[in-house]
Amino acid sequence: MAVEFTRLTPAIGAVVSGIDLARPADGDLVHALRQALALHQVLFFRNQALSPVAQRQFAARFGDLHVHPIYPQHPEAREIMVLDTNAFDLKDNAIWHTDVTFIDTPPLGAVLAAYQLPAQGGDTLWASGFAAYDALSARLKTLLEGLTAQHDFTKTFPLKRYGTTPEDRQRWEETRKANPPVSHPVVRTHPESGRRALFVNEGFTTEINELPEEESRALLAFLFAHQSRPEFSVRWRWQPGDVAFWDNRSTIHYAVDDYRPQRRVMHRATILGDRPF
Numbered sequence: 001m002a003v004e005f006t007r008l009t010p011a012i013g014a015v016v017s018g019i020d021l022a023r024p025a026d027g028d029l030v031h032a033l034r035q036a037l038a039l040h041q042v043l044f045f046r047n048q049a050l051s052p053v054a055q056r057q058f059a060a061r062f063g064d065l066h067v068h069p070i071y072p073q074h075p076e077a078r079e080i081m082v083l084d085t086n087a088f089d090l091k092d093n094a095i096w097h098t099d100v101t102f103i104d105t106p107p108l109g110a111v112l113a114a115y116q117l118p119a120q121g122g123d124t125l126w127a128s129g130f131a132a133y134d135a136l137s138a139r140l141k142t143l144l145e146g147l148t149a150q151h152d153f154t155k156t157f158p159l160k161r162y163g164t165t166p167e168d169r170q171r172w173e174e175t176r177k178a179n180p181p182v183s184h185p186v187v188r189t190h191p192e193s194g195r196r197a198l199f200v201n202e203g204f205t206t207e208i209n210e211l212p213e214e215e216s217r218a219l220l221a222f223l224f225a226h227q228s229r230p231e232f233s234v235r236w237r238w239q240p241g242d243v244a245f246w247d248n249r250s251t252i253h254y255a256v257d258d259y260r261p262q263r264r265v266m267h268r269a270t271i272l273g274d275r276p277f
Contacts, residue, residue, distance in 0.1 A: 013234035059269035094257035097203025108273035121259030129197030132227035
């Protein structure tokens, strides 16, 4: 069966058919998926039987994998992060965010597999940083050119929530020491397509370095609201066997927290990227 890409919205998203992600991906397939990822920004695959080890192997074809310093790891594959609402309070995912932008080389992308789903709810939304940037006025684009913003681990992972036991506090302190605030461009250039995208997110971005505090706060509030507009986004209703592969360099996403007390378990592999420019 030939690989096919079916676009979901004008701005973002495509469903991919004709691929079994559990089988080793050859060079041609990896190249095709890289191109599709840069174009569509998030790719969805149905009816996949993907073990944690196979998920790790697939993701590793696109780059080195990140091991999250806070979230639990799967016992069969430490590079697979386990997002289990029975084990961890995941409310910090119910905001528009981009993963792990608190490091110098934020992730290229991530592969998320549905392991256990609630009967209703638990959708995930992605929004296009390309579309959000393109929709800005020329004058605002000029203003943003050359600005940088700080990204801070503690904004989403505050000590009061993630340091409740001595062991957790020690891990938090070690992670904080290893990940001081970093600065990235407010607008980054995609290294493969050359397109420009907004690169601030409500999860980790705390301030714009070149502006006074009040101006920084006001501009970030506008950008956070602007980039989450419905016309820039796609909403995915998960089914068993679904896998999503998104470009973390040009998107934000939001995990809808509307299914409590039902359980939701997802496995994520995170692929390291390069320094934004």
